[in-house]
Amino acid sequence: MELKLLLEYTKDLKVLYVEDDNQLLNTTKELLDNYFKTIDTAQDGQDGLDKYFQYNKNNDEYYDIVITDINMPRLNGIEMSKVMLSMNPDQEIIITSAHNEIEFLSNAIELGINGFITKPIKNEQLTKVVYKVSQSISNKKFVDSHVEVIENLNLRLEEQNRELLTKNEELVKSFRMLDTMVNKNKLTDTKNEQEIVAGAESDEDLIKAQVQDLIKDDLEELREIHAEIDFAIINIMKDESSVSVETIEKLAEQFVKYASILSFYTFFDELGSSMSKFSNTLKDNPLPENEETVKNIFMLLESFMYVLGKWQEDLSSGDESKINSFDASIISDMHTITNMWTQQEVPDVEEDLDDIFDF
Numbered sequence: 065m066e067l068k069l070l071l072e073y074t075k076d077l078k079v080l081y082v083e084d085d086n087q088l089l090n091t092t093k094e095l096l097d098n099y100f101k102t103i104d105t106a107q108d109g110q111d112g113l114d115k116y117f118q119y120n121k122n123n124d125e126y127y128d129i130v131i132t133d134i135n136m137p138r139l140n141g142i143e144m145s146k147v148m149l150s151m152n153p154d155q156e157i158i159i160t161s162a163h164n165e166i167e168f169l170s171n172a173i174e175l176g177i178n179g180f181i182t183k184p185i186k187n188e189q190l191t192k193v194v195y196k197v198s199q200s201i202s203n204k205k206f207v208d209s210h211v212e213v214i215e216n217l218n219l220r221l222e223e224q225n226r227e228l229l230t231k232n233e234e235l236v237k238s239f240r241m242l243d244t245m246v247n248k249n250k251l252t253d254t255k256n257e258q259e260i261v262a263g264a265e266s267d268e269d270l271i272k273a274q275v276q277d278l279i280k281d282d283l284e285e286l287r288e289i290h291a292e293i294d295f296a297i298i299n300i301m302k303d304e305s306s307v308s309v310e311t312i313e314k315l316a317e318q319f320v321k322y323a324s325i326l327s328f329y330t331f332f333d334e335l336g337s338s339m340s341k342f343s344n345t346l347k348d349n350p351l352p353e354n355e356e357t358v359k360n361i362f363m364l365l366e367s368f369m370y371v372l373g374k375w376q377e378d379l380s381s382g383d384e385s386k387i388n389s390f391d392a393s394i395i396s397d398m399h400t401i402t403n404m405w406t407q408q409e410v411p412d413v414e415e416d417l418d419d420i421f422d423f
Contacts, residue, residue, distance in 0.1 A: 072202075073202045074195075075101060077102075077201065078100065078104075078129075079102065079103050079104070079129045079130070079131060080104050080105075080112060080115060080116060080127045080130045081093060081104070081105050081131045082105070082109065082112035082136070083106075083132070084107055084136040086107070088183075089105055092160075095185075095187060096131075099194060100129075104127075108136040108139065109136050109138060109141055109144035110144075111138075112139075112144050113148070116130070116151075120151070126152045126155060128156065128201055129156045129157070130145070130148060130157045131158045132157065133159075145157050145177065156178045156200070156201060157177050157178055157179075158178060158179040158181060158193055158197060159180050160181045160182075161180060162182070162183045178200070179197050181193050203354065203357055206404075207360040271387075274330075275382060275387060278379065279379065283376070285325060286325055289321050290373060292318055293318045293369060294366070294369050301362050301363070304355055304358055304362075307358065309350075313347060315346060316344075316346040316347035317343075319342060319343035320340065320343045323340040324336075326339065327340075331388060334391065334395070335395065338394075338395045338398055342398040345405060349406050351405065352404075352405070357404070360404070361401065364397075364401050364404065365401060367397075368394075368398070374390065375389075375390040375394060
C-alpha cells in the first residue's frame with residue numbers, strides 16, 4: 065500500500081498506544097510516527113486508562129484510535145477497553161495479541177473491537193489494519209460534517225420561514241388598511257386601487273385552483289413514485305452489493321418522473337428544475353468506489369425521502385400558504401447528496417443560505 069494513500073486518512077489522527085513491552089513499544093511507535101499526527105504511549109492498562117481520562121479532560125475530545133496489547137499488568141487490554149467504550153461507545157480500538165491469547169480475543173470480539181494485529185507485529189499487517197480503521201473514521205467524519213451542515217441549514221431555514229410568515233401577515237394587514245382607507249376617503253383613484261386588489265385576489269384564486277388540480281390529478285402519482293424510490297433505497301441499504309448501473313438509472317428515472325410532474329406548476333419551477341439536475345447527477349456520475357461512502361449516501365437519501373414525504377402531506381392539506389414551505393430544505397438536501405455523490409467539498413453554510421434566499 066502506498067504511504068501517500070494511507071496518509072490521506074491518518075495524517076490528522078491522534079493515537080494512544082498501550083504496550084508493556086518497552087522494546088516493542090518503542091519499535092512500534094517509530095512505525096506509527098510515520099502515519100499519525102500524535103502518538104501518546106502507556107506502559108500498561110491502568111496507565112493507558114489514566115492517560116485516556118487526562119487527554120479527554122485537557123482536550124474535550126477522545127483519541128481517534130487506541131492500539132493496545134491484551135495481556136498486561138495491573139489492568140489488561142480487554143478490561144481497559146471496556147471502560148473506554150463505556151465513556152465513548154464510538155471509540156476505535158485495535159488489539160495486538162499473541163497467538164496463544166484466544167480466550168482474550170473472543171472477549172475482544174464481543175466488545176466490538178475494530179481490528180486485530182498478531183505479534184510479532186509486521187509492518188504490512190499493521191498498515192492494512194490501520195488503513196481500514198482510519199478510512200472508517202474519515203467516512204464517519206465526512207457524514208457528520210454533512211449532517212451538521214443540513215441541521216444548520218434547517219435551523220436557518222426555519223428562522224427565515226418564520227420571518228417570511230411575519231412579513232406576509234404584515235403585508236395582509238397593510239392591504240386591509242389600504243382597502244379601508246380607500247373606502248372611507250372616496251379618493252378619485254378608487255377604481256384603479258380596486259382593480260389592483262382584484263388582480264391580486266385573482267392571482268391568489270389561480271394558485272388555489274392549481275393546488276386543487278395538483279391534489280386531484282397528480283398528488284397520488286407523486287406518492288406512488290415516492291414509494292417506489294423509497295422501496296429501492298431501502299433494498300439497497302439492506303444489501304449494498306445489489307447496487308448496479310441499471311439500479312441507479314432506474315432510480316434516476318423515478319426522480320425524472322417526479323420532476324416532470326412538478327414542472328407543470330409555475331410555483332414549483334425552482335424545485336422541479338433542481339430535482340431534474342439532481343436526477344442527471346445520479347445518472348451521469350458513478351457512485352464513489354468506497355463502500356462506506358455509498359452506504360452513507362443512501363442513508364442521507366432515505367432521510368431526504370422522509371422530508372419529501374412530509375412535504376407531500378402539506379400539499380394534501382390544500383393550504384396554498386404551505387406549498388413552498390419545504391422547497392429550500394429539499395433543494396439544500398439534494399445539493400448535499402450531490403456533493404457526496406461526486407465527492408465534492410461540503411459547501412459553506414452561509415454561502416448556501418445566501419444562494420437559497422437571494423430575493
